[in-house]
Amino acid sequence: MKILTFGEIMLRLKTPEHLRIVQADGFEASYGGAESNVAVSLATLGDDAAFLTKLPKNPVGDAAFNELRRYGVDTSRILRGGARLGIYFFEKGSDIRPTSVLYDRAGSALAEADADEFNWEALLSGIDIFFFSGVTPAISPSVEQAVFGALKYCHSHGITVICDLNYRTKMWSQEKAQSVMKELMQYVDLCIANDEDFEATLGIHAFDGDMAHGIDQIETYRQGILKIQELYPNCKAVASVLRNLKTAEDGEWMGIYLKDGHFYESPIHTVHSLEAVGAGDAFAGALIHGLVHGFSPQKLIDFSITASVMKLMIQHDFNLVSEEEILRIMKTGETNVIR
Amino acid sequence: MKILTFGEIMLRLKTPEHLRIVQADGFEASYGGAESNVAVSLATLGDDAAFLTKLPKNPVGDAAFNELRRYGVDTSRILRGGARLGIYFFEKGSDIRPTSVLYDRAGSALAEADADEFNWEALLSGIDIFFFSGVTPAISPSVEQAVFGALKYCHSHGITVICDLNYRTKMWSQEKAQSVMKELMQYVDLCIANDEDFEATLGIHAFDGDMAHGIDQIETYRQGILKIQELYPNCKAVASVLRNLKTAEDGEWMGIYLKDGHFYESPIHTVHSLEAVGAGDAFAGALIHGLVHGFSPQKLIDFSITASVMKLMIQHDFNLVSEEEILRIMKTGETNVIR
Amino acid sequence: MKILTFGEIMLRLKTPEHLRIVQADGFEASYGGAESNVAVSLATLGDDAAFLTKLPKNPVGDAAFNELRRYGVDTSRILRGGARLGIYFFEKGSDIRPTSVLYDRAGSALAEADADEFNWEALLSGIDIFFFSGVTPAISPSVEQAVFGALKYCHSHGITVICDLNYRTKMWSQEKAQSVMKELMQYVDLCIANDEDFEATLGIHAFDGDMAHGIDQIETYRQGILKIQELYPNCKAVASVLRNLKTAEDGEWMGIYLKDGHFYESPIHTVHSLEAVGAGDAFAGALIHGLVHGFSPQKLIDFSITASVMKLMIQHDFNLVSEEEILRIMKTGETNVIR
Amino acid sequence: MKILTFGEIMLRLKTPEHLRIVQADGFEASYGGAESNVAVSLATLGDDAAFLTKLPKNPVGDAAFNELRRYGVDTSRILRGGARLGIYFFEKGSDIRPTSVLYDRAGSALAEADADEFNWEALLSGIDIFFFSGVTPAISPSVEQAVFGALKYCHSHGITVICDLNYRTKMWSQEKAQSVMKELMQYVDLCIANDEDFEATLGIHAFDGDMAHGIDQIETYRQGILKIQELYPNCKAVASVLRNLKTAEDGEWMGIYLKDGHFYESPIHTVHSLEAVGAGDAFAGALIHGLVHGFSPQKLIDFSITASVMKLMIQHDFNLVSEEEILRIMKTGETNVIR
Amino acid sequence: MKILTFGEIMLRLKTPEHLRIVQADGFEASYGGAESNVAVSLATLGDDAAFLTKLPKNPVGDAAFNELRRYGVDTSRILRGGARLGIYFFEKGSDIRPTSVLYDRAGSALAEADADEFNWEALLSGIDIFFFSGVTPAISPSVEQAVFGALKYCHSHGITVICDLNYRTKMWSQEKAQSVMKELMQYVDLCIANDEDFEATLGIHAFDGDMAHGIDQIETYRQGILKIQELYPNCKAVASVLRNLKTAEDGEWMGIYLKDGHFYESPIHTVHSLEAVGAGDAFAGALIHGLVHGFSPQKLIDFSITASVMKLMIQHDFNLVSEEEILRIMKTGETNVIR
Amino acid sequence: MKILTFGEIMLRLKTPEHLRIVQADGFEASYGGAESNVAVSLATLGDDAAFLTKLPKNPVGDAAFNELRRYGVDTSRILRGGARLGIYFFEKGSDIRPTSVLYDRAGSALAEADADEFNWEALLSGIDIFFFSGVTPAISPSVEQAVFGALKYCHSHGITVICDLNYRTKMWSQEKAQSVMKELMQYVDLCIANDEDFEATLGIHAFDGDMAHGIDQIETYRQGILKIQELYPNCKAVASVLRNLKTAEDGEWMGIYLKDGHFYESPIHTVHSLEAVGAGDAFAGALIHGLVHGFSPQKLIDFSITASVMKLMIQHDFNLVSEEEILRIMKTGETNVIR
Numbered sequence A, B, C, D, E, F: 001m002k003i004l005t006f007g008e009i010m011l012r013l014k015t016p017e018h019l020r021i022v023q024a025d026g027f028e029a030s031y032g033g034a035e036s037n038v039a040v041s042l043a044t045l046g047d048d049a050a051f052l053t054k055l056p057k058n059p060v061g062d063a064a065f066n067e068l069r070r071y072g073v074d075t076s077r078i079l080r081g082g083a084r085l086g087i088y089f090f091e092k093g094s095d096i097r098p099t100s101v102l103y104d105r106a107g108s109a110l111a112e113a114d115a116d117e118f119n120w121e122a123l124l125s126g127i128d129i130f131f132f133s134g135v136t137p138a139i140s141p142s143v144e145q146a147v148f149g150a151l152k153y154c155h156s157h158g159i160t161v162i163c164d165l166n167y168r169t170k171m172w173s174q175e176k177a178q179s180v181m182k183e184l185m186q187y188v189d190l191c192i193a194n195d196e197d198f199e200a201t202l203g204i205h206a207f208d209g210d211m212a213h214g215i216d217q218i219e220t221y222r223q224g225i226l227k228i229q230e231l232y233p234n235c236k237a238v239a240s241v242l243r244n245l246k247t248a249e250d251g252e253w254m255g256i257y258l259k260d261g262h263f264y265e266s267p268i269h270t271v272h273s274l275e276a277v278g279a280g281d282a283f284a285g286a287l288i289h290g291l292v293h294g295f296s297p298q299k300l301i302d303f304s305i306t307a308s309v310m311k312l313m314i315q316h317d318f319n320l321v322s323e324e325e326i327l328r329i330m331k332t333g334e335t336n337v338i339r
Helices: A034-044 A059-070 A141-157 A174-187 A197-202 A215-231 A279-292 A297-311 A323-332 B034-044 B059-070 B141-157 B174-187 B197-202 B215-231 B279-292 B297-311 B323-332 C034-044 C059-070 C141-157 C174-187 C197-202 C215-231 C279-292 C297-311 C323-332 D034-044 D059-070 D141-157 D174-187 D197-202 D215-231 D279-292 D297-311 D323-332 E034-044 E059-070 E141-157 E174-187 E197-202 E215-231 E279-292 E297-311 E323-332 F034-044 F059-070 F141-157 F174-187 F197-202 F215-231 F279-292 F297-311 F323-332
Strands: A002-006 A010-014 A026-032 A048-052 A087-091 A100-104 A129-133 A160-164 A190-192 A237-245 A250-259 A262-265 A269-272 B002-006 B010-014 B026-032 B048-052 B087-091 B100-104 B129-133 B160-164 B190-192 B237-245 B250-259 B262-265 B269-272 C002-006 C010-014 C026-032 C048-052 C087-091 C100-104 C129-133 C160-164 C190-192 C237-245 C250-259 C262-265 C269-272 D002-006 D010-014 D026-032 D048-052 D087-091 D100-104 D129-133 D160-164 D190-192 D237-245 D250-259 D262-265 D269-272 E002-006 E010-014 E026-032 E048-052 E087-091 E100-104 E129-133 E160-164 E190-192 E237-245 E250-259 E262-265 E269-272 F002-006 F010-014 F026-032 F048-052 F087-091 F100-104 F129-133 F160-164 F190-192 F237-245 F250-259 F262-265 F269-272
Touching: A002 A034, A002 A141, A010 A059, A026 A034, A026 A059, A034 A048, A034 A059, A034 A129, A034 A279, A059 C087, A059 C100, A059 E059, A087 C059, A100 C059, A129 A141, A129 A279, A141 A160, A141 A174, A160 A174, A160 A279, A174 A197, A190 A279, A197 A215, A215 A237, A215 A250, A215 A262, A237 A279, A237 A297, A250 A297, A262 A297, A269 A297, A279 A297, A297 A323, B002 B034, B002 B141, B010 B059, B026 B034, B026 B059, B034 B048, B034 B059, B034 B129, B034 B279, B059 C059, B059 F087, B059 F100, B087 F059, B100 F059, B129 B141, B129 B279, B141 B160, B141 B174, B160 B174, B160 B279, B174 B197, B190 B279, B197 B215, B215 B237, B215 B250, B215 B262, B237 B279, B237 B297, B250 B297, B262 B297, B269 B297, B279 B297, B297 B323, C002 C034, C002 C141, C010 C059, C026 C034, C026 C059, C034 C048, C034 C059, C034 C129, C034 C279, C129 C141, C129 C279, C141 C160, C141 C174, C160 C174, C160 C279, C174 C197, C190 C279, C197 C215, C215 C237, C215 C250, C215 C262, C237 C279, C237 C297, C250 C297, C262 C297, C269 C297, C279 C297, C297 C323, D002 D034, D002 D141, D010 D059, D026 D034, D026 D059, D034 D048, D034 D059, D034 D129, D034 D279, D059 E087, D059 E100, D059 F059, D087 E059, D100 E059, D129 D141, D129 D279, D141 D160, D141 D174, D160 D174, D160 D279, D174 D197, D190 D279, D197 D215, D215 D237, D215 D250, D215 D262, D237 D279, D237 D297, D250 D297, D262 D297, D269 D297, D279 D297, D297 D323, E002 E034, E002 E141, E010 E059, E026 E034, E026 E059, E034 E048, E034 E059, E034 E129, E034 E279, E129 E141, E129 E279, E141 E160, E141 E174, E160 E174, E160 E279, E174 E197, E190 E279, E197 E215, E215 E237, E215 E250, E215 E262, E237 E279, E237 E297, E250 E297, E262 E297, E269 E297, E279 E297, E297 E323, F002 F034, F002 F141, F010 F059, F026 F034, F026 F059, F034 F048, F034 F059, F034 F129, F034 F279, F129 F141, F129 F279, F141 F160, F141 F174, F160 F174, F160 F279, F174 F197, F190 F279, F197 F215, F215 F237, F215 F250, F215 F262, F237 F279, F237 F297, F250 F297, F262 F297, F269 F297, F279 F297, F297 F323
Parallel strands: A002 A048, A002 A129, A010 A087, A129 A160, A160 A190, A190 A237, B002 B048, B002 B129, B010 B087, B129 B160, B160 B190, B190 B237, C002 C048, C002 C129, C010 C087, C129 C160, C160 C190, C190 C237, D002 D048, D002 D129, D010 D087, D129 D160, D160 D190, D190 D237, E002 E048, E002 E129, E010 E087, E129 E160, E160 E190, E190 E237, F002 F048, F002 F129, F010 F087, F129 F160, F160 F190, F190 F237
Antiparallel strands: A010 A026, A026 C026, A087 A100, A237 A250, A250 A262, A250 A269, B010 B026, B026 F026, B087 B100, B237 B250, B250 B262, B250 B269, C010 C026, C087 C100, C237 C250, C250 C262, C250 C269, D010 D026, D026 E026, D087 D100, D237 D250, D250 D262, D250 D269, E010 E026, E087 E100, E237 E250, E250 E262, E250 E269, F010 F026, F087 F100, F237 F250, F250 F262, F250 F269
């Protein structure tokens, strides 16, 4: 089974430690973005994953390309050209101080790419699963159009489509997001919806917006999940991460998965995170891994949420954790020094 | 409204991470000191703040000067000359290991300055509020004398005097502190007293000295605060930060403010701090900001304590947090990633 | 005498040491750009210098703003707003490996600013000297238009205009540059032309393009300089830096200055540079400083070229060298440890 | 009283922060190993401690040698020669992610040393206490033989032998460990046994292996400790650290000490550790210090466990904490900034 | 054309800047080794290059594997297993202080691999060129045997064999080297011999051992090169780098290439190197690239030596320089800032 | 033979790379000072060297103490107590930019020590050679007095006194220096005089002050050296380093040694230094080493100057170079990679 994920990878510039941008005289550089993170998760878990984007032919584009290759992602379908790589600045919060992300992604090679640069027949050749998140169509109208092209091709060629709704308030309005995502959902076979995604991208009320009480609202979430399946019958399964968040680091996390009319729910993990980004992508990557390897629904959701919270303990965007490590945490919760 | 703060800024040499000084082969360099921190808080909050000190005419003095200028403090009244910039070494603790400060400030340009180098008529021209903390008169007899000069000028020219009692056990004895501070308090319009300050600088018993139970002793604090007003009728308001401290990072913080015979008390913030210095200065800075902008007493104390605990999440001495950020934390307690 | 410089300041992201971008997992961050560098030179030399640009209202824009303030530049005329701060990536070469600059400046706040956002009457109030380089009109058509607005205002209000022709091949073609710069030169009172600037911006042949033999072609340069004055009678003086460059670090540098029909030429400095950027801006800054302080033409050119080669020994974009230090190098060439 | 500890010191290569080895492009280098850590603890506490090992005559061996000397350990008995210094790679965990140690110690100078290179008569001359841990005999058969040589010499010359059983699953099997350690225990005067050491090295069941509930099983531990004394009558005292571990950082720690048929138990310390290695060695070092200085059994165990948890707040392997600091923590639990 | 290189990649631990190992408290970590460096050169130049070695299945082995993949090397033939990755410590010299390399490679996964783990039929399937250096057979007897296996298979299946004689005095004696390399040379189609390689590995006197005068002895070198062809008629071409070295950084470099009885010689490059390792491997990589792309003999040697001296300006082991960059240096020697 | 050196060790705070102090947000921390550097040189060369100073009992004093111990210096005679450790800030120059040292040493523990804290009978017990430099008596009147005490004791007890005149213009005037040093010279057995030392400390004209032409004035130097012996008959030998300095890094160095009426002169070393401090101390250390080991006068001066220029290639203050390494450089000048 070969998976293709489609989206944007950016240069991530993080200040050292918890410095504010106005204090920093250097940035840690890494590369990440929702769909590339999913591809790296899959490659790290041992799957055959390719990533599709467009990268500028300059050293910054090369560095992003190499970083994907370094972690075993198939980069052979990536388009090269265009002006620049998108950037995001990252200030890591602490306790009551929220982590802050500043996008500088306008005018990126992918955003400026024409929809017809994507020859889906070639790009999807040999692909079994196609993944994208709601970030991708939000990038630009032409990328939105490209996503439609991909989904239609998948739909007519039996390629499974998995979508993480992944709403980004800094990228588009709820109105705009809904007008696009509702349409795209017609082609989606499995959908991941977290937190505000229900409302923002599909207009379904599942969550009152208070991140401190996501898990406490599990019943509303269940209703929201059922509503998705009701509205989008092509969508055969829905997964979701629920959270109670207390500080920038402390929270409770659980996964819920609706399949064949049954809800499978993971235990609640109480964690203090090291760097709270990429957990949703890690969840998606683990979920696809489990689907590819035929995990039972209960194992699937347990594995996915464990992978997701393990990501909270890994720096940068990629969830560089092996299947063996995830399974060990699931089993023992062992945290003593391994020596 | 223009504010002048008067005191010493030092070179702060912090070991990387939590290294002991004997382990470190480098120091992070920044600049700070109570009154300069207050000035930077004010400038960051958008106020017109000047800082007064004496800095050596050498590159280390220039660097301190530039750092103030960088964050928008008016440096035009700073005296230049003298031998050296005071230094403090900083070892960041962890849990049961206390954070440790080693002063190397003897012989600094300010400590060696003559009282008559300070031409208060010129230095206080255009100033509406004058701020100093108990650290300033503790620096040297000549600086103590200078403070008296300033306060007398303020008193006779209608400039509001705000003082953070700020006792430092490594700088002077309680006996010496009381002999000076009791005198200075005659000229103070608003006073900030925390923890041991009551006893050490004014001989008022408000706290048993156990940092683990400051908030638990709120009633004694209230009595201490009332006692201040009783003894120093010129002092029209008193503010205080109360804390229960559990470890080097974990604690509960609240603010209390006496004005016109009424106590205004903030909610209790339970926090895990990133770097527990400068919170008192952040409190003072926010308090002055609120006074300048006519905040209601309740908003004033809520805003000040929120600013203070936000500082616990910022590295180095300066509280580089905007008014908008403080208000957002006050309102929502929102800690999810902002993106 | 107050100087205003107008142009773009960018975030500069340099790889550590000599790493290639594809090797680096971090960047040193500083801020610079031709005209901001000139303003910092002037402030460091003790002059009253303001910088004009447009900066985004976000932490990256704030950091650029603060960095200027830190070094004493008057930032009160800077416009705030727009989308992003321009960036340039910097890879430091070595010997036969050239230093490489990768611009990522499209869509910057300044580039997108409308010409009529610049109210020249207000912005030039109290200004005696206006400086810009050829980079500024190359940024965008609206900035080009703004430059015309400024020059016309200066011309009619007796403000001296100084221009460093400063051709950037990655920003515009020679054809486009000439069509603009020839027009702007009508208003220029003093012009700095280096290397390829003669040909690229004014169509005057002074240099065969071989950086290894600039000084060797001094006679052609002299002709080129005379030609400038012939073509642009408003331009009362011309200065130029001539170089023989052997490697990325090694070269010979000299200055030449035409004033009142006489050529003043500095000695040749043979240097091994630490970081070969910003030397032209340091030359311009020192030249303006000398003009403001009435240096004799010979001292002016000697001082300017010494400041310029001193910049080669300073990291980042700004020439943080005092007048005293430059004069000491001019006099003694003393390089022993100062202790 | 002079103490000699015998074992291996290694180069420790830790990734920065919490990076995975596959992410890191650098390592923090320090030096450590159980018995060297004990020697440094003793020297830091003011005792006369020597360390015995074999180090290669190359710069890496020199660096380990110097690091011991730096912290006051007597290095005059160390053998020089052999091929390489053992290495261990260290990845610091976080919350549910365990800290991970990767040994690269095969073929080290000590492992390859012949037993007869150790002239115990000379090496133990002037020594009052000999300390080793279970790691030492696990290094290689020849080192195991050397340990036997040392213990026999000590036994017949009245030198006290102290052993921390210290089982390492990556170094030898329980079967092999028991066959050696049971024999060595005949010569041991005081024994430290923690967690799985009872079972793994002596075949005594004291702990079900679940690190989350060590303290909860205190009664079984007490039985295990009594069993040690029953089986090894030469062993006049037994000390043990009991722990409930919740995450990679959070846990409860207590000490227990059996002497003259009486159990002395410390309070339970609830801590969030900074770097959870070397705490057992810190415990052993403090215990020996207390024995040397005639602490009462209750003070001994309280001091030792406090030293041990203080180590959790210190980076690298060595417990660089003075007796005064330990006593202050024991007394007050004071964690406010010391200034 | 597909190239396979065979040898060992090691973890390289370099002290920061020029620190001595005894001063350093950290190491920069990268990965390199002669044959892996050649593979990366080829991949960077756009060729299809695979690397063969054996890597341990642990995070350090993974990191080496990933680093190769990052730069585009085909890692699909690499064996996994064994105990450890070889290490080399690196201290960068300066002027009269030589750069120093300390090997810690004994017991590596490759050294311990059995010769029959290498199934040459599978490993060489689809390969056109096989490259190894004299380092590979020096690793261990079993690796030596594996090399013989590979060469015999190549010889009988028309795969071109290229060998860089690459003598390492710390790995084997001249006597041992000659006994092996003379035998292996029977199968070599193109040979690279530098400096002492002639004497040490083939017993041919071409150089008096004085690195300060290699180029000065060009005539002896020419005789040595002819002698190689005379003794090993299978060897159809010989290439060599000649050097005059003045300091750890300063030297003159030239290439010489014997093909069809004619000597092709490059210009002499006078360079000041940044980090003088890997230049020989860069030469070999460029040479193979030129052969694959049918460069004329003169262009071949000019290109190879230029690539080699460019490597002197790149940090770490890999020559991350594109064909375009090498050609630009060959043509212009241009070293001005590219912007 | 046991050597005692007496003087001050300071905390050295160097900006990273070549940053100006006003640019740096961190300092590299190391420890050094003329006489401590000599002690470390001797210990590194294998000699029995002790260092005498007074260090504060705080972590910064401990770190200096440990650093000496780390490199094998006998620290048992060091006094502890006093207020602070002296500091010096260090900005590394480049080419025409001089390296700059900013002292912050006033009020140090040593400077404030009373002369009678030094019990010379105990401190000099077992000592064969006593070394100090002209920096020591310049520290304070009480230290000057202590030096007199030491020299008188040495003189009457047959302990050899070696003095490096070592004039520091920032510490005392030539007038003051001469009044002290001329007196002290009565007791000196071997004297080292460099550059301006002749004039500044002894009033002997040997050098015109132009560092670019020291070697060129060798004849005047020879006269100066002879003059020393003439004026101070107790001084049986004089050594001197002569230099032609071209830039902050480039220079020519040679040694000259007068013994028994004969001048021994080393070859001239042309070097490009990495960090030009401590070379004089390295010279003194090597000279004492050679005297202790009975080197012939010619070998002595050759060895000493080679050690001195090797120091130019080592970072920080200490010359961490072995006798073997110095001898290898003396013999071969070999600078190729050692592997």
